[in-house]
Amino acid sequence: MEDNNALFVGLDVSKDRHAVAVAESGRNGEVRYLGEISSDNASVGRLVRNFARLRFCYEAGPTGYGLKREIETLGHECAVIAPSLIPHKPGDRIKNKPPGCREACPLVPCRRTDEIWTPDAAHEAMRDLIRAREAAVKDRTRKRQEIRSFLLRHGKIFPA
Known part of the structure; x- marks a missing residue:
């Protein structure tokens, strides 16, 4: 069951910066690249406070689950998605998109499903x-x- 008021947020996580993409609820909701934020706790807190109801996700990697726990303590849902579960179109290796958008935008549709276990x-x-x-x-x-x-x-x- 979908929450029509929810925004789905995809994060491309690195140690210095996080790229942010947002999608509206619904299968055909628009996916927009918002830009990058710093990876410090204050920047993540500002991002979370800017929206009312968010559902976050990011790709599993060496940064672990600390960001997930931080977002959940701020009162929002967060999932960590295995790289193998992120759909990629064949030949979709376009390198002229902004780096964060290329990685964060495909994550957002994955978060729309509730079949993610963390x-x-x-x-x-x-x-x-x-x-x-x-x-x-x-x-x-x-x-x-x-x-x-x-x-x-x-x-x-x-x-x-």
Whole structure:
């Protein structure tokens, strides 16, 4: 069920700046690129206060879920969308659009659907733990191979 008063906001998130695109509710609602804002909390707060009822989304990336939590504490909905779920037209690699518009505008129609699941803090912590363990195992394997190669170059064979 759609909320006819809602605006859908797509953010192209980076560590320094966020590009902002807005769409009206409804399947055929117009998608407009608003520009860029700074990534600091005060700028995000000003953006959120400028509108009455917003539904935000941004593409998952290295910035994590901090922005999502910040927007939700300001009283609005926010979703983090996996890059694989963002529809792209074949051959849609036009580079003459403004950089933020190229990334933020396709996000907004994705937010119109309510089929987006975002992990809570417990799921995020478990993901971080799993990633850290995988990195440690990979590092151990690489270092073990380096030591074996070193020993082999010096004529020693490690029996394992």
